[in-house]
Amino acid sequence: MISLTTQICVGKHARLPSSWAIGNLDRLPISHLATQSGTIYTARCEGLKHLMKDQESFYDHVRAGESKLNDLESEIMRYIIELRDDIDDVTLKSVAERFFVAPNTIVRLAHKLGFSGFTELKQSYSASLDRNRFTIEALPLDTQLVQTKDLLNDRVIDSVVSLIQDASHIVFFCSGFSKYPCLEMAEKLKIMGKNTDTLSERHVMRHYAELLGKNDLVFSVSVSGETQVSIDATSIAKTRGCKVVTLTGFSRNSLSKLADYPIYTVQKEIRLGSMDLDSRLMFYYVFELIFERYFKLAKK
Numbered sequence: 001m002i003s004l005t006t007q008i009c010v011g012k013h014a015r016l017p018s019s020w021a022i023g024n025l026d027r028l029p030i031s032h033l034a035t036q037s038g039t040i041y042t043a044r045c046e047g048l049k050h051l052m053k054d055q056e057s058f059y060d061h062v063r064a065g066e067s068k069l070n071d072l073e074s075e076i077m078r079y080i081i082e083l084r085d086d087i088d089d090v091t092l093k094s095v096a097e098r099f100f101v102a103p104n105t106i107v108r109l110a111h112k113l114g115f116s117g118f119t120e121l122k123q124s125y126s127a128s129l130d131r132n133r134f135t136i137e138a139l140p141l142d143t144q145l146v147q148t149k150d151l152l153n154d155r156v157i158d159s160v161v162s163l164i165q166d167a168s169h170i171v172f173f174c175s176g177f178s179k180y181p182c183l184e185m186a187e188k189l190k191i192m193g194k195n196t197d198t199l200s201e202r203h204v205m206r207h208y209a210e211l212l213g214k215n216d217l218v219f220s221v222s223v224s225g226e227t228q229v230s231i232d233a234t235s236i237a238k239t240r241g242c243k244v245v246t247l248t249g250f251s252r253n254s255l256s257k258l259a260d261y262p263i264y265t266v267q268k269e270i271r272l273g274s275m276d277l278d279s280r281l282m283f284y285y286v287f288e289l290i291f292e293r294y295f296k297l298a299k300k
Contacts, residue, residue, distance in 0.1 A: 057124060057127075057128070058124040058125050058127070058128040059128065061113045061114045061115065061121075061124065062077070062113055064113075064114060065112050065113035065114055066113075068112045068113075069109065069112060069113075072099065072101070072105075073105075073108075073109045073112070075099070076095065076099055076101075076105075076106065076109060077109065077113075079095070079098070079099075080095065080121075080125070081125070083226065084129060085129065085271070085276065086224065086226055086227075086228075087122055087125055087126050087129070088122070088126055089228055090122070090228070092106055092107070092118045092119075094228065095118075098254075103118075106118050139266075139268045139269075141268070141279075141281065143266075144265075144266050144267070144268055144279075144281070144282055145282070145285065147250075147266040148264075148265045148266045148282045148285065148286070151250060151263075151264045151265065151266070152263070152286070152289070156261050156263065157289060157290060157293060158293070159261055160245050160261055160263075160290055161290060161293045161294045161297055163217050163243050163245065163261075164189065164194065164217065164290070164294050165294065165297060165298070166215075167194070167215065167216060167217035167243070168195065168213075168215040168216060169195045169196075169197070169212070169215070169216040169217070170186070170189060170194055170195065170196045170197075170216070170217045170218075170219070171196070171197050171198075171199060171208065171209075171212065171216065171217070171218050171219070171237070172185070172186055172196070172197070172198040172199065172218075172219045172220075172221065173199055173200075173205055173209075173218060173219070173220040173221065173229075173230050173233045173234060173237075174198065174199075174200050174220075174221040174222070174230065175200050175222070175227050175229060175230060176200075176227075176276055177276070177277075177278070177280050178221045178222060178223065178280055178283065179198060179200045180280065181221070181280050181283040181284045181287050182198045182219065182221055182283075182287075183198050184284070184287070185219075185287040185290075185291060186198045188291050189291070189294075192294070192295070192298055199233075202229045205229055205230070205232075205233035206229070206232055206233050206236060208233070209233040209234070209236035209237040209240065210236055210240070212237050212240045212242050213240055213241060213242070214240070214241030214242065216237075216240075216242045216243075217242065217243050217244075217245070218234060218237045218242045218243070218244045218245070219245050219246075219247065220233070220234040220244060220245070220246045220247070220255055220258070220259070221246070221247045221248075221283060222246075222247075222248055222253075222255055223248065223249045223267050223276070223278050223280070224248070224249060224251070224253060225246070225248035225249065225251060225253025225254060225255040225256050226253055226254055226255070227255070230255055231254050231255055231258070234246070234255060234258050235258060238258050243260050243261075244258055244259045244260050244261075245259060245260065245261045245262075245263065246258065246259035246261075246262045246263065247263050247265065247283055247286060247287075248262070248263075248264060248265070249264065249265060249266070249267040250264040250265065250266050250267075251264075263286055265282035265283060265285075265286060266282060267279065267282060268281075
């Protein structure tokens with residue numbers, strides 16, 4: 001298994017080969033991900049020396065302490081590292097709840113790595129991520145399209161279309177730029193006579209989810225599949241009996257695990273510092289496929 005320190009260097013730029021079916025993700029060795037890294041063009045701004053020092057500091061802590069971690073602690077640490085740009089949003093409580101452990105377990109993990117606590121671990125990792133970096137992945141759009149098409153399953157698309165047809169109310173949970181393909185899809189369905197809403201504000205999403213029922217349909221959309229507000233709202237909707245369709249990037253992610261029908265796309269990563277500028281073109285593509293199939297069914 002790849003070490004935590006190697007995982008820090010590889011980060012989430014590792015890209016899965018398109019030949020892998022999503023069912024194989026849990027069996028995909030991390031070492032394979034490391035060797036399948038995508039090509040990244042990076043332009044670094046002034047302050048590089050300071051940022052490299054921050055990165056070395058976090059790296060040194062992990063390298064010195066990772067041998068002290070037990071299997072569960074190593075798993076927790078891998079999860080924290082994979083969060084990358086979402087690290088600032090994660091809390092001690094949310095990590096503890098995710099792994100069904102007491103918060104003190106996470107604090108002890110931080111202590112083993114030489115940090116005063118979880119907050120210092122977070123701050124050190126955040127500083128190591130080079131906030132002043134411009135990154136664009138060398139993945140042509142036509143390749144994205146071909147790989148996304150390979151991931152789609154006709155039976156899943158047909159099932160989603162049937163859910164749309166039968167749903168009393170269709171709700172889209174999203175955030176950031178992911179809301180725009182959702183807004184377009186929601187408006188098209190509204191023109192077709194469906195009752196739709198698109199929600200992207202944290203408290204509204206959670207409140208709205210509590211009002212949903214078994215005749216409602218939720219589309220939860222996130223590139224990373226780790227947007228906490230979407231996970232929270234979708235979890236609530238799931239307990240209310242809603243059918244859930246998720247649309248995410250191609251990865252093991254928390255959001256897709258909540259879905260009745262998870263749909264995956266191949267995304268192109270574009271970053272300006274900590275800002276997510278990833279293309280949502282594949283989300284538009286999937287929604288268009290679903291809508292055209294629904295349109296034909298509705299007009300029969």
